[in-house]
Amino acid sequence: MKISGNTFIVTGGASGLGESTIRKIVGQGANAVVIDLNEEGAKKLSEEFGEDRVLATGSVNVTDEAQVEKALALAVEHFGTIAGAIICHGVAGAVPSIPGFGPNNALTSFQQMKFVSDINYLAVFCVAQKVVEIIMKQEPLNEEGERGIIVMVSSVAGLDGSTSAYGPSKAAVAGLVLPLAREWAPFGIRVAGIAPGYFVTPMTTNLPEEYQSMLIPNVFPKRLGLPAEFANTVSYVLENVMVNGSILRLDAGVRLTY
Numbered sequence: 001m002k003i004s005g006n007t008f009i010v011t012g013g014a015s016g017l018g019e020s021t022i023r024k025i026v027g028q029g030a031n032a033v034v035i036d037l038n039e040e041g042a043k044k045l046s047e048e049f050g051e052d053r054v055l056a057t058g059s060v061n062v063t064d065e066a067q068v069e070k071a072l073a074l075a076v077e078h079f080g081t082i083a084g085a086i087i088c089h090g091v092a093g094a095v096p097s098i099p100g101f102g103p104n105n106a107l108t109s110f111q112q113m114k115f116v117s118d119i120n121y122l123a124v125f126c127v128a129q130k131v132v133e134i135i136m137k138q139e140p141l142n143e144e145g146e147r148g149i150i151v152m153v154s155s156v157a158g159l160d161g162s163t164s165a166y167g168p169s170k171a172a173v174a175g176l177v178l179p180l181a182r183e184w185a186p187f188g189i190r191v192a193g194i195a196p197g198y199f200v201t202p203m204t205t206n207l208p209e210e211y212q213s214m215l216i217p218n219v220f221p222k223r224l225g226l227p228a229e230f231a232n233t234v235s236y237v238l239e240n241v242m243v244n245g246s247i248l249r250l251d252a253g254v255r256l257t258y
C-alpha cells in the first residue's frame with residue numbers, strides 16, 4: 001500500500017516506538033492519529049506537524065472499549081478513510097500498587113497478569129477489531145483490492161518464553177497475527193507483527209545493567225535498537241503487500257535465555 005496520502009491510527013503514538021513511527025510515516029506523506037493515555041505527548045506531536053497531518057484524540061485508555069470507539073470516530077470525522085493501524089501501546093509490567101505474591105511479593109500474581117494482559121493483549125485486539133470494522137466498509141485502496149493493514153507489536157520476550165507477565169502477553173499478540181490475517185484476508189486487510197529486541201525508548205530507560213550485558217554477547221550490532229530502525233520496518237511492512245500473517249523479529253540476533 002502507498003503510505004503517502006493515507007491515514008494510519010498509531011496507538012502508543014505519544015512515546016518511543018509509536019512516536020518514531022509517526023515521525024517516519026508523516027515524513028513519507030501519511031496522516032496519523034495518536035491514540036494514547038499520554039494526552040500531552042499526543043498534543044505536542046499534533047502541534048508540531050499541524051492538525052491536518054497529526055490528530056491528537058485526548059487521553060485514551062485502550063483497555064476501555066468506549067474510549068477506543070470515540071477516538072476512532074474522531075479519526076474518521078477528521079480524515080475520512082482509514083488505511084490501517086500500527087498498534088504500539090504497551091506496558092513492561094504491572095504498576096507498583098498491584099503486588100505480586102510469595103517471598104518479597106516477587107512472583108507474578110493474577111492481578112498483575114490481568115493488568116498486563118488487558119493492556120498488552122486484549123486492548124491490541126480491541127483496537128485492531130474496531131479499526132477493521134471501519135476499513136472493511138471502505139472501498140479498496142488499490143487495484144490489488146487492498147483495503148488496509150494492521151501492524152501489531154509483539155516482543156522477543158514473547159517468542160523466547162521470557163518475563164511473566166509481559167512475555168505471555170506478547171506471545172498472545174504473536175498468536176493473533178496469522179489467525180486474524182486469515183480471517184480478514186477476504187476483505188483485503190493484512191495483519192503483520194513485529195517482535196523487537198530491546199530498543200532505546202522510555203520503556204527501557206531503567207533497564208538494569210545486568211539485563212543489558214545479558215543481551216550483548218553473540219549479537220551484531222552490539223547495541224540496543226533505535227526507534228528509527230523500528231519505524232523503517234513499519235514503513236517496509238506497510239508498503240510491501242506480500243508481508244501478511246507473519247512476525248518479523250527485529251533483534252540483531254538476540255535470543256533471551258532468562
Ligand SMILES: NC(=O)c1ccc[n+]([C@@H]2O[C@H](COP(=O)([O-])OP(=O)(O)OC[C@H]3O[C@@H](n4cnc5c(N)ncnc54)[C@H](O)[C@@H]3O)[C@@H](O)[C@H]2O)c1
Binds near residue numbers: 012155
Ligand atoms: N522498547 C523496547 O525495547 C521494546 C521491545 C519489544 C517490544 N516493545 C513493545 O513496543 C511497544 C512500544 O513500546 P515503547 O518502548 O515505545 O514504550 P513507551 O513506554 O515509550 O510507549 C508506550 C506508550 O503506550 C502508552 N500506553 C500504555 N498504556 C496505555 C493504555 N492503557 N492506553 C493507551 N496508551 C497506553 C503509553 O502512554 C506510551 O506512550 C510496546 O508494546 C512494547 O511492549 C518495546
